[in-house]
Amino acid sequence: MGFPESVLTSDEEVVLHLRPHWRRLVAPVGWVLLVLAAVIGGFVIWGGSGALVLGVLGLGLLLWVAVWPYLEWRTTHYVFTTERVLTREGVLARRGRDIPLARINDVSFSHSLLERMLGSGTLTVESAGERGQLVLADLPRVEQTQTVLYELVEADRVRPTAEDDAPAQKRPPPPGPR
Template sequence: MAISKRLLNEGEQVVIDTRTHVKALLWPLILLVVLLAVGTYSEVTLDNRTFKWVIWAVLLVGIVWFVLRPVIIWATATYTFTDRRLITRNGVIVRRGHDMPLARISDIAYEFGPIDRMLGCGTLLISDASTHGTIRLHDIPRVEETQRRVNEMLQHIHDRSGGHEGT
């Protein structure tokens, strides 16, 4: 899952490299089971061979769109914190990326509900001083630990920059 080394600047180190929690695949998995059950039921109960093929064709389209597509989207999206910036990448055909220097982050918080707590994930809220507002990274695994580590990196950046201003 590690981000490509060619996306890093010289001397830049990856601190946190993650993707959306596997919880994002729960509904596609449930839907896959339901679609396969419908296909199996139609195979067993229907006599019309043409109608069976039509049902399987529709189910195949449903599996590709509602199951395979979300899995591919999940597998290709990454969130990476380096010692200098936040790097987000997503997309299959059209890749999208967003980089934010850590020095621009003004606040980092998290939120999670009861299900998120049970699964160990949550939403990371990253605010900067610009007009862009808050970046929401949904379903981040171990969100509390991630927030703590990013806060440590931010403190280190501010300590470093504060030390240079007085000299």
């Protein structure tokens, strides 16, 4: 499932569209291999009906430990545009957050040695507002993403606004004594 372009404004362009790093799928793949080994072992040891029960239980376990995390990974979007940072996530119930570039105060990243070796990390976006931080965990290419976001914020600060382009309107004089 791609990111819906319909949520963008007419002048807005997607600069970077990311999903969480693939390492989020390592544990589910490990579970798939473990469950498959258990089901095959059940067929070899018990054969017939015992293996059928084990197979049904294994299928249910696979749906829970492998398919659901994959769907969560697949439906999580981190989108950086010329106007804002958007997040969208959730399989059945959706959650989203938008932060206009003008509200971003600070962008920082962190990654452990393992995350560094795999090319992922955590990006923290500080914004002015009630909710404050946006933490994007397991983000691929976190250092490059921080640089791109910094460049977007700087470009947004120097971009002329519609008010700058509009002709000055005459305002009525302030009320005062007559």
